[in-house]
Amino acid sequence: MPSHETDAELERLRRAVAAGDYDAVERCLALLERRAGDFERAGDDVAAIDALSEAESLQWRIGTWATGSGEGLASMWHVYELMLSRARAEQRLAARTTGPESEQHREAAEALIERVRADPNGLGVELLKKSRSR
Numbered sequence: 001m002p003s004h005e006t007d008a009e010l011e012r013l014r015r016a017v018a019a020g021d022y023d024a025v026e027r028c029l030a031l032l033e034r035r036a037g038d039f040e041r042a043g044d045d046v047a048a049i050d051a052l053s054e055a056e057s058l059q060w061r062i063g064t065w066a067t068g069s070g071e072g073l074a075s076m077w078h079v080y081e082l083m084l085s086r087a088r089a090e091q092r093l094a095a096r097t098t099g100p101e102s103e104q105h106r107e108a109a110e111a112l113i114e115r116v117r118a119d120p121n122g123l124g125v126e127l128l129k130k131s132r133s134r
Contacts, residue, residue, distance in 0.1 A: 004035055004047075017058070022065075029058040036085065045089040052089070056082040073123060080116045080127050087112035 004010075010031055016024035036051035056079055063075030090109035094102045116124035 004038065006031055006035060010035070025058055025061060029055050029062070032058070033082075040089065045093050049086050049089045049093075052082050052086045056086070073121065076119065076121070077123055077127065080119065080124055083112045083116050084127065084131055087116075 010028070013024050013028035013031060017028050032051045032055035036048045036055065039045070039048035039051060059075060059079045059082060063072060063079065066072035066075055087109040090105045090112065094105035094109060097105060113128070117128060118124060
């Protein structure tokens with residue numbers, strides 16, 4: 001992954017998350033999402049995918065803290081948004097590569113989209129509709 005201005009802060013947050021600092025989880029998630037956007041704008045979809053994947057893992061963790069009142073559904077919506085962002089990055093990589101590498105990225109994108117679509121609460125279908133209308 002290329003150097004980024006937030007590398008030191010991300011490492012500090014990762015250590016805090018590993019030590020059980022719950023507040024650091026959300027700060028780390030926000031930083032990873034910002035980094036993913038920076039990498040995407042710079043055309044580095046591989047680094048964007050890495051950041052989005054780590055952000056998704058943190059969002060899953062946050063979702064386990066849901067206590068009701070739709071918190072769990074809101075958390076899943078965010079997970080699916082991250083998954084679809086990864087799928088778009090995989091699609092861009094598939095378009096820029098050839099042969100088996102392109103196929104691997106295309107399959108990764110399709111698998112992510114299918115996981116979103118398969119949500120048992122229908123959130124995935126709604127999010128896919130929304131993302132297509134953009």
